[in-house]
Amino acid sequence: MILSSSTSIQNFFFAPLPNGVIFALLVIGVFLSFRILDVADLSVEGIIPLTTVVTAILIHQGINCFVALLISAFIGLATGLLNSLLTVYLKIPALLSGIIMMAANFGLSIVFMSLNGGVATFAMSAHLTAFNWLGNGLKVAGLSSYYANYLSYIIVGGAILALIAFALYFFFGTELGMSIRAAGKNKHMSRANGIQVKGMFMIGLSISGALVGIAGSLYAQHNGFGYSTDGTGMIVVGLSSLFLGELIFGQKSFKRGLLASIVGSFLYWYIIQVLMLIDTNGYLLNFYKAILLVVVILLGHLVKHVTVKINNKKNRMRMTQEGERETIQSPSEMLQENFSHFVLGAERKRS
Amino acid sequence: MKKQNKIVLFATFLLSASLLAGCGGDETEKTQIGVLQFGSFTALENVKKGFVKTLEGSKLADQISFNIQNPQANSTTNTQMAATLAAESDLVLGIATPSATALKSAVDSVGTGIPVLFAAVTNPIGANLVNDLVLPGENVTGVTDLGPIAEGLQLVLDFGGVDQVTSLFTATETNSVYQAGIAEAFLSSKGVSSSRTTITNAGEITSAIASIPEEVDAVFIATDDTIANSISLVRGAVESLDASRSKPLIVFGADSGLVEGTTFSMGIDYEASGVQVAKQALKILQDGAQAGSLSVESCDNHTISINKTFAEKEGLDLPESLLSKEGATIL
Numbered sequence: 215m216i217l218s219s220s221t222s223i224q225n226f227f228f229a230p231l232p233n234g235v236i237f238a239l240l241v242i243g244v245f246l247s248f249r250i251l252d253v254a255d256l257s258v259e260g261i262i263p264l265t266t267v268v269t270a271i272l273i274h275q276g277i278n279c280f281v282a283l284l285i286s287a288f289i290g291l292a293t294g295l296l297n298s299l300l301t302v303y304l305k306i307p308a309l310l311s312g313i314i315m316m317a318a319n320f321g322l323s324i325v326f327m328s329l330n331g332g333v334a335t336f337a338m339s340a341h342l343t344a345f346n347w348l349g350n351g352l353k354v355a356g357l358s359s360y361y362a363n364y365l366s367y368i369i370v371g372g373a374i375l376a377l378i379a380f381a382l383y384f385f386f387g388t389e390l391g392m393s394i395r396a397a398g399k400n401k402h403m404s405r406a407n408g409i410q411v412k413g414m415f416m417i418g419l420s421i422s423g424a425l426v427g428i429a430g431s432l433y434a435q436h437n438g439f440g441y442s443t444d445g446t447g448m449i450v451v452g453l454s455s456l457f458l459g460e461l462i463f464g465q466k467s468f469k470r471g472l473l474a475s476i477v478g479s480f481l482y483w484y485i486i487q488v489l490m491l492i493d494t495n496g497y498l499l500n501f502y503k504a505i506l507l508v509v510v511i512l513l514g515h516l517v518k519h520v521t522v523k524i525n526n527k528k529n530r531m532r533m534t535q536e537g538e539r540e541t542i543q544s545p546s547e548m549l550q551e552n553f554s555h556f557v558l559g560a561e562r563k564r565s
Numbered sequence: 566m567k568k569q570n571k572i573v574l575f576a577t578f579l580l581s582a583s584l585l586a587g588c589g590g591d592e593t594e595k596t597q598i599g600v601l602q603f604g605s606f607t608a609l610e611n612v613k614k615g616f617v618k619t620l621e622g623s624k625l626a627d628q629i630s631f632n633i634q635n636p637q638a639n640s641t642t643n644t645q646m647a648a649t650l651a652a653e654s655d656l657v658l659g660i661a662t663p664s665a666t667a668l669k670s671a672v673d674s675v676g677t678g679i680p681v682l683f684a685a686v687t688n689p690i691g692a693n694l695v696n697d698l699v700l701p702g703e704n705v706t707g708v709t710d711l712g713p714i715a716e717g718l719q720l721v722l723d724f725g726g727v728d729q730v731t732s733l734f735t736a737t738e739t740n741s742v743y744q745a746g747i748a749e750a751f752l753s754s755k756g757v758s759s760s761r762t763t764i765t766n767a768g769e770i771t772s773a774i775a776s777i778p779e780e781v782d783a784v785f786i787a788t789d790d791t792i793a794n795s796i797s798l799v800r801g802a803v804e805s806l807d808a809s810r811s812k813p814l815i816v817f818g819a820d821s822g823l824v825e826g827t828t829f830s831m832g833i834d835y836e837a838s839g840v841q842v843a844k845q846a847l848k849i850l851q852d853g854a855q856a857g858s859l860s861v862e863s864c865d866n867h868t869i870s871i872n873k874t875f876a877e878k879e880g881l882d883l884p885e886s887l888l889s890k891e892g893a894t895i896l
Contacts, residue, residue: 222653229648233641274693324736324765332742335666335693338673339703346674359676360652437644438670438693441663442737444640451641483645490634490646497605499637 226491228364230483232345235371236432237451238479239378241459243290243425244452245475249465250386251398251418256312257297258426258452259445260319261290265430266440267323267334273435274336279343283431290427293319294419302412316445323442335439343435345370371432378425379472386468394418395468454507455482461514595630596850599654601646601668603661604638606790607822608710608835612660612684615839616846623847636664647671651679656846658682658707661790662692662739669694669705680849680856683707684842685835687740687788689861698861706859708842710788710833712819713867714744715751717831718785720887721817722755727782729758733773733799735791736763744787744819767795774802783815786823788832796826800875813879824870824896828881837866869893 240258247255265286272282293315300311327334338346349366353359385391396404397414405411434440459478463470489502600616602609613633620629634650636642644667650657651671656679659665665683672681683694684707695701721727732748734741745761752759760781764773770792777784784803786792792799799816803826807813818830841862848854869890876883888895 225649225652229645229652232648233645237641320765327739328736328742331691331746332739333688333691333693335691337693338670349674353676359674363674363676433641436670437667438673439663439666441640441739443638447639447641486642486645487649490642490649497635497637499639499642 226487228360230480230487231364232367232371232436233483233486234480235367235375236429236436237455237483238375238429238476239425239432240429240448240452241455241475241479242378242382242472243422243429244449245456245471246382246418246422246425248453248456249471250395250468251415251422253301253308253419254312254449255294255297255419255422256309256449257293257315257319257423258312259448260316260323261293261423261426262430262433262445262448263323263440263442264293264319264326265289265427266434266437266444267326267442268440269431269434270334270336270438270440271326271330273341273343274334276341279341279347279435282435283344283428286427286431287424288427289319290423290425290430291420292423293427294421294423295416297423298416298419302415320442320445323440327440327442333439334434334441338438343438344374344432345435367436374428374432375476378428379476382421383469383472390417451482454503454510455479457507457514458482458485458510461510461517596625596628596656597654598629598631598846599650599657599668600631600633601643601650601657601659601664602633602635603643603659603664604790605635606661607793608788608790608820609660609685611835612839612842615836615841616658616684616843617839619840619843620846623843623851625847625850629850643667644671648675651675651677654679656680656682656849658684658842658846659686661685662687665689665694665707666692672704678704680846681705681707682842682845682856684838685710687711688743691743692739695861700858701861702857704856706845706856706861708838708845708862708864710740710835710838711744711747711863712788712832714747714785714787714819717817717819717829718748718751719755720829720831720884721783721785721815722757723884723886724783724815724881726812727757727815729760729781730783730785731760731762731777731781732785732787733762733764733792734787734789736765738787738789738791741787741789745785748785748787764791767791767798770795770798771802774799774806777806777814779810781814782812783817786816786818786820786827786830788820793820793822796823800826804878807879813881815879815881816875821868821870821894824872824894827870827872828875828879829869829871829883829887831867831869833864834866834868838864870896872896 244258247253269282269286273279297311297315300306300314301308345366348370349362352362352365386395393409394414394417397409397411401411455478456475458481459474462477463474465471485506489499600613602613617631632650632654634646636646640663643663647667648671651668652675657668659668665686669681672679681704683689686692686707687710689695689709695705730752732745734745749759762773762777764770803814803816816827818827820832821830823830841864845859848859849856871893873895
């Protein structure tokens with residue numbers, strides 16, 4: 215069993231994959247609440263432990279892993295809905311209602327663990343999970359268990375991610391989806407345009423919660439256990455991944471936001487893997503993470519600065535080439551353009 | 566231009582990442598021993614100390630190299646470190662339940678079948694690490710840290726006049742919940758009623774202790790990392806509660822690390838349990854034993870610590886049987 219450095223490199227590329235796939239869903243959830251609805255939803259830190267604990271207990275009881283996944287999605291959805299009800303009808307600030315839901319879900323996860331004798335685990339070898347049913351099949355087909363394992367994460371995780379991303383892309387392109395985006399962007403303008411802002415907020419947070427619930431369930435199925443302390447730091451994971459992704463894709467459109475969430479999640483876990491190589495004792499891991507976030511934001515500013523400069527130069531060049539400006543817009547055209555700019559955040563069309 | 570910049574940025578990142586990844590693999594000939602220690606708690610540090618010291622003092626010393634990782638009690642980092650260790654080691658040790666279970670899952674999914682040892686785990690069956698303590702089967706074995714809870718509680722009852730005992734523990738710590746269950750079973754067999762005083766984080770200790778009712782005569786503290794870390798807080802809270810009580814509380818801890826806050830404590834010696842698990846590792850590495858054929862051991866090295874200062878302050882007469890116990894540390 216002599217290991218060469220090639221295993222290390224290979225392992226470097228494979229080890230962060232499961233976390234990357236699983237937490238991409240969480241990042242999309244955070245993207246929906248933070249960017250689309252414009253609330254920092256802290257209930258994420260409660261949904262994760264509750265769904266990991268529930269999933270581990272259910273699978274241990276012999277319930278199918280996909281049923282556990284659906285139940286977790288429902289838990290997330292219910293949390294998101296309750297959270298939005300607290301904000302909309304009791305007028306509790308969104309940040310506080312998120313904290314309330316976090317406490318409630320964290321408390322419930324402790325209750326479930328205690329009722330189960332203080333543990334929430336299942337044996338990976340005895341029960342099927344969303345990932346290992348395929349992994350087992352690939353092993354039977356003759357693939358080495360190392361590759362079979364990671365390939366199952368790529369295939370199953372990739373399929374779930376792609377399905378959800380396309381469904382969201384489609385949904386947020388419909389009239390209802392557009393209304394949700396509009397309500398998040400500009401409440402007053404949306405209300406003036408006849409959009410039911412409260413309802414949109416409720417739907418948006420529910421979808422976000424459901425996505426986080428699915429991530430929690432998959433995380434438990436990846437680990438083989440759930441703990442009530444699993445949620446600690448999850449909002450940080452979500453936000454940092456999102457910012458990392460936005461460094462590459464920006465925040466100009468919904469599609470870019472989705473891509474940023476997914477790619478950002480993978481980037482985040484690869485960076486953690488690099489940090490682990492530098493500091494295996496973990497004493498400095500969190501400190502490095504803090505430095506990393508500052509560096510990321512600085513890089514973001516830098517990229518923005520450079521691109522703005524380049525764009526300005528281009529525009530100047532075009533202006534001088536075109537000579538004169540085009541004719542004055544009609545009032546209706548102006549209104550249309552302003553609406554799409556302020557309400558939907560769409561890119562202003564260049565004529 | 567814009568796109569190119571980003572691509573260059575990304576490529577630089579990947580390149581530097583892979584260069585760093587290459588650095589990790591310079592130990593090519595040696596047997597890799599992966600250690601995943603869940604956090605920097607005193608008990609866990611002691612296990613690691615015992616384990617590393619024993620292996621470094623053995624005949625195999627120059628043939629092994631350690632890869633010790635510590636996720637600082639962060640569950641996601643714990644999982645990712647487990648995946649790395651499972652793929653790169655020839656034998657892994659998980660210290661504390663979350664690390665041990667993560668390693669087992671990782672080894673199961675990567676499929677290398679390497680031996681998985683555990684230490685500082687109180688309930689290996691409940692945590693699904695093994696199905697049987699005598700013959701674990703598969704590739705997992707280790708040393709449990711279940712202390713002499715019944716023996717210690719018997720000593721508490723020997724003080725006389727103890728009718729109700731409350732267990733103080735962190736609800737999120739698997740080991741503590743299990744030990745509270747053991748304590749309750751023992752107490753009910755002795756006809757003593759029991760209750761629970763639970764916290765979820767160190768910030769709640771003061772108010773939890775302040776709410777202990779007058780009927781309770783003694784407090785039992787399990788091997789609980791959160792409480793062990795803030796034991797002086799426990800002491801302060803107990804003393805201010807005692808001022809308003811007719812009879813002082815007897816505090817008994819199942820971990821010798823708790824001595825600074827308990828009347829007396831009785832637990833396992835974590836360093837000795839580290840030594841014990843290292844001996845299991847040697848059996849596997851030297852003698853080629855299968856991990857599954859080695860029984861799960863419990864640590865028989867008990868340490869007793871008595872805090873005479875507290876006992877005197879509380880007006881408790883420590884029985885001679887306790888003071889004369891072999892190897893007892895008296896403060």
